[in-house]
Amino acid sequence: MQSLSNSYELLEFLKALNLIAKEPKYWWPSSDEFEIVVGSILTQNTKWTNVEKSLKNLKSLDYLSLENLANSDIVLLTNAIAPSGFKNQKSKRLKQLCLNIIDEYGTFEEFKQKVNSSWLLSQKGIGQETKDAILCYACKQEYMVVDKYTARLLGRFGYEFDSYDDIQTWLVYGINENYDKIVKLYGYEISLNEIYCRFHGKIVEFMKRNPKD
Structure with a gap:
């Protein structure tokens, strides 16, 4: 080199x-910002091809929106994201993240505009790489x-x-x-x-x- x-x-x-x-x-394969947030969490410790299967399942359930995922049936959600691995852990964390976003910001649009590093890092299951992926690709911030x-x-x-x-x-x-x-x-x-x-x-x-x- x-x-x-x-x-x-x-x-x-x-x-x-x-x-x-x-x-x-x-570069990110989706232009839908909420789907990017979900994908950035699902891709932890797995291949993107597995994430695509999970996202397809979530779309079929109409779960790829903040409100719908926040109000999702946890069993259906867990089964839908099974291809991405760690399904029980990831389903709970995704659902709780959505509930926390609604509680803190009200809407996904407000979340994109106002979220910061410290808030994301305070969420269970979000580390530095996932945090930066959300800020960079979903929120179009300079990370x-x-x-x-x-x-x-x-x-x-x-x-x-x-x-x-x-x-x-x-x-x-x-x-x-x-x-x-x-x-x-x-x-x-x-x-x-x-x-x-x-x-x-x-x-x-x-x-x-x-x-x-």
Whole structure:
């Protein structure tokens, strides 16, 4: 692998490979923000193909809305998300999250506008990666998602970090310091949120295609 001085050079390297040209603008396979929230929780400790099966089941039950999932039958919900694994745990956490959103924000639109990191991290079953995925992809906020692919890819370039926050700080700093270069690279006034979405997507797609050193 080539050497990297900063995360902009990583973005430049990945962009040249044309990894997500056929994917949606923000890379995540759904544009429905509530579905993104649900998917970000279901994808914990499982493959996305399993999540897609669960989402299909939830759609058939008309459970992919905040109010409907909050008022869902827990047995039906648990069975619907079984393909994603940890069905009992995830069903309880999803339902409780929806109830908490309604209690705190009233509507999903208000949630998207006003939710922050600390509130999400206070919810059972939501850690840093899931929190950032919700903020970045569902709420269109300026958060860079870090996952196991990110740490492994950076390791290939000789970078080792002690924590999630350290990786995220390194990634974000290089993007912000080189924003003008990124605009030229893309050829339009791209938002930081879109950069973070597409950057994360490129990392994931690269690692899926290149799983071994």
